[in-house]
Amino acid sequence: MPRGECRGQxxxxxxxxxxxxxxxxxxxxxxxxxxxxxSHLSAEDIYVKIHTRYPSVGLTTVYRTLDVLxxxxxxxxxxxxDGRSRYEFAEGPKGAHHHHHxxxxxxxxxxxxxxxxxDEVELLNQTEKGLGQKYKFxxxxxxxxxYGVCEECSGKK
Amino acid sequence: MPRGECRGQxxxxxxxxxxxxxxxxxxxxxxxxxxxxxSHLSAEDIYVKIHTRYPSVGLTTVYRTLDVLxxxxxxxxxxxxDGRSRYEFAEGPKGAHHHHHxxxxxxxxxxxxxxxxxDEVELLNQTEKGLGQKYKFxxxxxxxxxYGVCEECSGKK
DNA sequence: TTTGATAATGAAAACCATTTTCATTAAGGA
DNA sequence: TCCTTAATGAAAATGGTTTTCATTATCAAA
Numbered sequence: 229m230p231r232g233e234c235r236g237q238x239x240x241x242x243x244x245x246x247x248x249x250x251x252x253x254x255x256x257x258x259x260x261x262x263x264x265x266x267s268h269l270s271a272e273d274i275y276v277k278i279h280t281r282y283p284s285v286g287l288t289t290v291y292r293t294l295d296v297l298x299x300x301x302x303x304x305x306x307x308x309x310d311g312r313s314r315y316e317f318a319e320g321p322k323g324a325h326h327h328h329h330x331x332x333x334x335x336x337x338x339x340x341x342x343x344x345x346x347d348e349v350e351l352l353n354q355t356e357k358g359l360g361q362k363y364k365f366x367x368x369x370x371x372x373x374x375y376g377v378c379e380e381c382s383g384k385k
Numbered sequence: 386m387p388r389g390e391c392r393g394q395x396x397x398x399x400x401x402x403x404x405x406x407x408x409x410x411x412x413x414x415x416x417x418x419x420x421x422x423x424s425h426l427s428a429e430d431i432y433v434k435i436h437t438r439y440p441s442v443g444l445t446t447v448y449r450t451l452d453v454l455x456x457x458x459x460x461x462x463x464x465x466x467d468g469r470s471r472y473e474f475a476e477g478p479k480g481a482h483h484h485h486h487x488x489x490x491x492x493x494x495x496x497x498x499x500x501x502x503x504d505e506v507e508l509l510n511q512t513e514k515g516l517g518q519k520y521k522f523x524x525x526x527x528x529x530x531x532y533g534v535c536e537e538c539s540g541k542k
Numbered sequence: 543t544t545t546g547a548t549a550a551t552g553a554a555a556a557c558c559a560t561t562t563t564c565a566t567t568a569a570g571g572a
Numbered sequence: 573t574c575c576t577t578a579a580t581g582a583a584a585a586t587g588g589t590t591t592t593c594a595t596t597a598t599c600a601a602a
Binding site (some may be wrong): 253288 | 581589
């Protein structure tokens with residue numbers, strides 16, 4: 229098996245242990261679902277998926293686990309203003325990815341866009357540096373959202 | 386009285402009437418508070434302020450009024466992820482202003498920054514145009530937030 | 543000015559995503 | 573294997589927001 233590859237029960241083993249957390253069935257199941265899913269799952273979404281395969285894992289555990297994963301930086305907690313949080317796998321140890329979204333204010337559809345991102349990221353990095361210095365913030369992340377009305381919702385008139 | 390100035394009970398009179406809404410004490414009070422306040426008030430904040438001067442105005446009305454104002458575009462509803470919505474006066478008929486924030490993930494402090502905004506806005510306008518075309522979105526607004534840890538919270542260790 | 547349709551309101555109850563409580567179970571170092 | 577204590581599920585609590593419903597108030601029309 230090539231070096232550098234994840235093996236056994238996944239690369240997150242070490243992260244849990246190293247931080248004093250225990251590796252449990254529920255946590256593995258949740259990480260498994262999250263890592264294989266398209267983004268933007270709510271706690272309930274995750275619970276439903278988990279529950280079919282591991283009926284013993286409850287919604288409370290889903291919430292608690294998402295909290296832990298969030299604080300470990302393995303998962304991002306997002307908010308699109310529809311009253312429930314969404315969670316997104318942080319794409320493994322190779323690093324974060326972007327939170328640049330297009331949000332329909334009528335049907336709450338979310339589009340992750342990657343167009344134009346290069347220029348944006350460059351500017352954001354500069355801004356981040358400038359703001360960090362001026363306000364003495366340790367900036368770790370950013371979010372860009374454009375709000376509007378999507379094609380279907382415009383059509384509905 | 387010079388032309389163009391707001392008079393009587395405020396420029397919003399016309400907007401209400403024009404949309405079939407009635408002008409009530411509660412609505413005036415809320416608009417009054419909002420237009421004079423620093424931004425980022427929660428519904429509760431507004432309710433407390435209102436209640437001292439107009440004890441007859443209830444929290445329910447505050448929520449309902451904020452909804453109406455929001456849908457009229459007179460107020461922006463913001464979400465900083467602390468579980469409660471914040472509201473911000475849309476700065477009158479001369480136009481919106483920016484939603485570029487620095488958010489401390491530990492104490493939830495929000496800083497509105499205006500530094501670096503010119504470059505940002507220019508890039509955002511381009512992106513907005515490009516995204517709007519590609520995804521057929523009618524984009525009306527945007528939000529940029531940088532997340533990090535503020536000076537005090539870093540100090541706490 | 544009075545009248546009348548109906549929009550707006552307050553109080554209380556309902557809602558619902560999330561968190562807490564608490565007794566029980568299980569991970570994993572010794 | 574044992575033992576400390578982290579993790580768990582179920583149920584209750586929390587807290588921001590919305591709904592219900594009977595009452596009140598706005599304002600266009602007479």
